[in-house]
Amino acid sequence: MIDKTVRFTTSVALAQHPMSNARTKSKKQYYLALEYFVKDKVADEYAISRLEQYRKKFLKNKVIGEKDSIIEDIVHSIIKNNRSQRRYRYWLMCDIALILMDDSLIEQVSEEMQKFMTKPQRKKFGILLQALKGGDEVDCISIAFAKELILQFRKNYSFLKKPMQRYIVTANMSAGKSTLINALIGKPLTRTSQEVCTGNKCYLYNKPFEDGCIHLKNDTYTMNASSDDLEDISWEYETNIASFFRGMDEIKYRLCIIDTPGVNSAINRNHGRISRKALKKEQYEKVLYILNANKLGTEEEIAHLKWISENVQKDKIIFILNKLDDFHIADDNISISLNKVKNDLAMLGFQNPIICPISAYFALLIKRKSYGDKLTDDELDAYSLYMKKFRKPVYDLSKYYNGIQIESGDGEATEMSKRCGLYGLEKILFGGTI
Numbered sequence: 001m002i003d004k005t006v007r008f009t010t011s012v013a014l015a016q017h018p019m020s021n022a023r024t025k026s027k028k029q030y031y032l033a034l035e036y037f038v039k040d041k042v043a044d045e046y047a048i049s050r051l052e053q054y055r056k057k058f059l060k061n062k063v064i065g066e067k068d069s070i071i072e073d074i075v076h077s078i079i080k081n082n083r084s085q086r087r088y089r090y091w092l093m094c095d096i097a098l099i100l101m102d103d104s105l106i107e108q109v110s111e112e113m114q115k116f117m118t119k120p121q122r123k124k125f126g127i128l129l130q131a132l133k134g135g136d137e138v139d140c141i142s143i144a145f146a147k148e149l150i151l152q153f154r155k156n157y158s159f160l161k162k163p164m165q166r167y168i169v170t171a172n173m174s175a176g177k178s179t180l181i182n183a184l185i186g187k188p189l190t191r192t193s194q195e196v197c198t199g200n201k202c203y204l205y206n207k208p209f210e211d212g213c214i215h216l217k218n219d220t221y222t223m224n225a226s227s228d229d230l231e232d233i234s235w236e237y238e239t240n241i242a243s244f245f246r247g248m249d250e251i252k253y254r255l256c257i258i259d260t261p262g263v264n265s266a267i268n269r270n271h272g273r274i275s276r277k278a279l280k281k282e283q284y285e286k287v288l289y290i291l292n293a294n295k296l297g298t299e300e301e302i303a304h305l306k307w308i309s310e311n312v313q314k315d316k317i318i319f320i321l322n323k324l325d326d327f328h329i330a331d332d333n334i335s336i337s338l339n340k341v342k343n344d345l346a347m348l349g350f351q352n353p354i355i356c357p358i359s360a361y362f363a364l365l366i367k368r369k370s371y372g373d374k375l376t377d378d379e380l381d382a383y384s385l386y387m388k389k390f391r392k393p394v395y396d397l398s399k400y401y402n403g404i405q406i407e408s409g410d411g412e413a414t415e416m417s418k419r420c421g422l423y424g425l426e427k428i429l430f431g432g433t434i
C-alpha cells in the first residue's frame with residue numbers, strides 16, 4: 001500500500017497531450033483503455049479524479065459505456081497496433097504510470113500490455129520502460145514522440161524521492177500563521193482575516209511542478225479547486241491541500257505545512273484544544289512559532305510560550321517575528337525588539353533560539369506580483385509603500401539572516417524578498433539544511 005499523499009501530490013498537465021489532435025473516436029478508445037488498466041489496479045479517489053481529468057480532456061464530459069468484451073478488443077487493438085496508431089501504447093503506458101505512481105503496479109501493467117505485443121514491439125517498448133525508470137544512458141531518440149509525458153513522469157518520480165519535511169505552524173489568533181503559509185506557497189490558499197479565521201487543522205502539500213490544479217480534500221475531494229472552493233471549506237473537517245509552491249529558489253523537499261487555529265480564542269475554546277493536540281500528536285521536523293511583533297509580551301503570548309516550552313522539544317522550534325512592516329522607526333526599533341524577544345525567550349528556557357523576522361503580508365504580495373497575479377489597487381498601493389519602506393537600511397531584514405546579502409544582479413522580487421525576510425526564511429525551511 002503506498003502512502004496516501006503520493007497520488008494526492010502529483011502534477012499532471014494535459015494541455016499539450018499528444019492525443020489532443022487525434023480523431024474523436026481514437027480519443028474515446030484511448031480513454032477506455034486508460035480506464036481499463038487504471039481501474040483494475042486502484043480505485044482510490046485520487047486515481048478516479050485523475051481519470052476524470054483525462055475523460056474531460058478527451059471526451060469533453062461525454063459519458064460513455066461499452067460492453068466489457070468490446071473494451072477488451074479496443075485495448076488489444078491499441079496495444080498491438082502497428083500502423084498509424086502505433087504510438088498510442090507508449091503514451092498510454094506513460095499516462096497509466098502518471099496516474100498510478102507506484103513501481104510495482106506500473107510493472108504489472110507493463111507486463112500485461114507486453115503479452116499482446118510481438119517480439120520487436122516488446123523490444124522497443126522496453127526502451128520506454130527504461131526511460132520511465134530514468135536510465136540516463138537510454139537512447140530515447142526512437143521514442144522522442146513520448147518525451148513530454150516521460151518527462152512529466154520523471155519529475156513526479158524524483159519529487160517523490162525527496163525527503164518529506166513537515167512544519168507545523170502555531171501562534172495566538174491573527175499573528176499571521178495563514179498569511180505566512182500563503183507567502184511561503186506564493187498563493188492565497190488558506191483563508192486569512194482580522195477575525196478568528198482558521199478553525200481546524202489544514203495540511204498543505206507541495207507538488208513537483210505547476211499544472212494549474214489545486215487539490216482540495218475537505219468533506220469531499222476535488223482536484224481543481226477554485227478560490228470559492230477554498231473560501232468555502234468547512235472547519236468541521238480537517239483540510240488537505242496540494243499545490244505547486246512558488247519558492248524563491250529551488251525547494252529541496254517534499255513539504256507538508258500544517259496550519260492550525262489560534263490557541264487563545266475564548267469563544268472557540270476547541271481551537272486551542274485542536275492546536276495543542278496537533279503539537280503533541282503530529283509528526284513534524286519543526287514548529288514555526290509566530291510572534292506578532294505588535295503584541296509582544298502579552299499574557300496570552302507568555303501562556304502559549306510556556307505551554308510550548310513544556311510540551312515541545314526546544315530544538316524543534318523556529319520563532320518567526322511577524323508584521324514588522326507595521327513598525328515605525330521613531331517608535332519601534334527592530335534590533336531592540338529582537339533582543340528583547342531573545343531575552344524573554346531565555347527566561348522561558350529557550351536558549352539561543354532561532355528568530356526569523358519577516359513581513360508575511362509583504363512577502364505574499366512580492367510573490368504574487370512576481371508570478372504575474374493581478375493585484376487589486378489597494379494591494380498595489382501597499383506593495384509600493386512597503387517597497388519604499390524595506391529599502392531603508394533600518395527595515396532591511398536580510399541582515400538578521402546568515403549568508404543572505406543583497407546582490408547587484410538581484411531582480412526586484414529577489415531583492416525585496418531578501419529585505420522582508422522571506423528569502424532567508426525559505427533558505428532555512430526549503431534549502432536542504434534542516
Ligand SMILES: Nc1nc2c(ncn2[C@@H]2O[C@H](COP(=O)(O)OP(=O)(O)OP(=O)(O)O)[C@@H](O)[C@H]2O)c(=O)[nH]1
Nearest residue numbers: 173174175176177178179192193197198262360361
Ligand atoms: N501588516 C501586516 N499584516 C499582516 C501580516 N501578516 C498577517 N497580517 C494580517 O493579520 C490578519 C490575520 O492574519 P492571518 O494570517 O489570518 O492570521 P492567523 O494567525 O492565521 O489567524 P487565525 O487563523 O485566526 O488564528 C490579517 O488581516 C492579515 O492580513 C504582516 O506581515 N503585516
Ligand SMILES: [Mg+2]
Nearest residue numbers: 177178197198
Ligand atoms: Mg489562520
